[in-house]
Amino acid sequence: MADISGLELYAFWRSSATFRVRVALNLKGLTAHEHFINMDAGEQRSAAYLKINPLGGIPSLVEPGHAPITQSLAILEFLEEAQPTPPLLPSDLHGRARVRSLAGMLVSDTHPLITPRVRKQLASGNGSGSGNGIDDAAWKAWQTHWFSTGLAALEQRLATEADTGDFCHGDQPTMADICLASIMSMVQVLKISIPATRTIDRIMAHCNALDAFARAQPARQAGAPA
Numbered sequence: 001m002a003d004i005s006g007l008e009l010y011a012f013w014r015s016s017a018t019f020r021v022r023v024a025l026n027l028k029g030l031t032a033h034e035h036f037i038n039m040d041a042g043e044q045r046s047a048a049y050l051k052i053n054p055l056g057g058i059p060s061l062v063e064p065g066h067a068p069i070t071q072s073l074a075i076l077e078f079l080e081e082a083q084p085t086p087p088l089l090p091s092d093l094h095g096r097a098r099v100r101s102l103a104g105m106l107v108s109d110t111h112p113l114i115t116p117r118v119r120k121q122l123a124s125g126n127g128s129g130s131g132n133g134i135d136d137a138a139w140k141a142w143q144t145h146w147f148s149t150g151l152a153a154l155e156q157r158l159a160t161e162a163d164t165g166d167f168c169h170g171d172q173p174t175m176a177d178i179c180l181a182s183i184m185s186m187v188q189v190l191k192i193s194i195p196a197t198r199t200i201d202r203i204m205a206h207c208n209a210l211d212a213f214a215r216a217q218p219a220r221q222a223g224a225p226a
């Protein structure tokens, strides 16, 4: 176990990527001092924040004396190695690959498509060929499409693969559950209608029963609307 202390987390209340880090910190009994980056005001693109994360993504984790760690999954892996208990990855090689694969479906192939910077680009009309940007209704349809695609594929895997248990992999929460809960928190906050996902709903009930997940909910963070 490494000695990590004085952690600083650059965060925003409804950021799903920040949600992942909050759950992992909670599960491992770690704390981080949060710096509020107001995404609605575009602060993730301020010169000061771009020095911490040149891609302008939230969260970033800073440990005194070390370079910032960006990318929520890299932060989860860092916390896992620094504080191995409770584990967020299975003990076996194939289990770890499965959990990382499930997590990647959401973190790599779903979430990046519906971020504010994607909306900004689509709304500007750049690259559309027509010069006309998308409006609010088209953005909602875009979000609904990508959330539904990612979650339907995940549901198919979770419903049919033998390693699914109370949680995505077995009966303890792993990084896959953290990523799933982060996406479901966005679905809720953004009021997106998704197709029925019975296995995901069952797993989410187990996640939501845990204090570590409940405390990370967007509505409970500083800056959330009252």
Ligand SMILES: N[C@@H](CCC(=O)N[C@@H](CS)C(=O)NCC(=O)O)C(=O)O
Binding pocket: 014, 015, 016, 017, 018, 039, 044, 056, 057, 058, 059, 070, 071, 072, 073, 107, 112, 115, 116, 117, 118
């Ligand atoms: N792959 C990154 C994604 C980071 C990211 O895009 N975060 C969102 C908030 S959940 C963000 O900062 N978006 C700002 C923008 O798109 O301008 C991670 O997992 O940390």
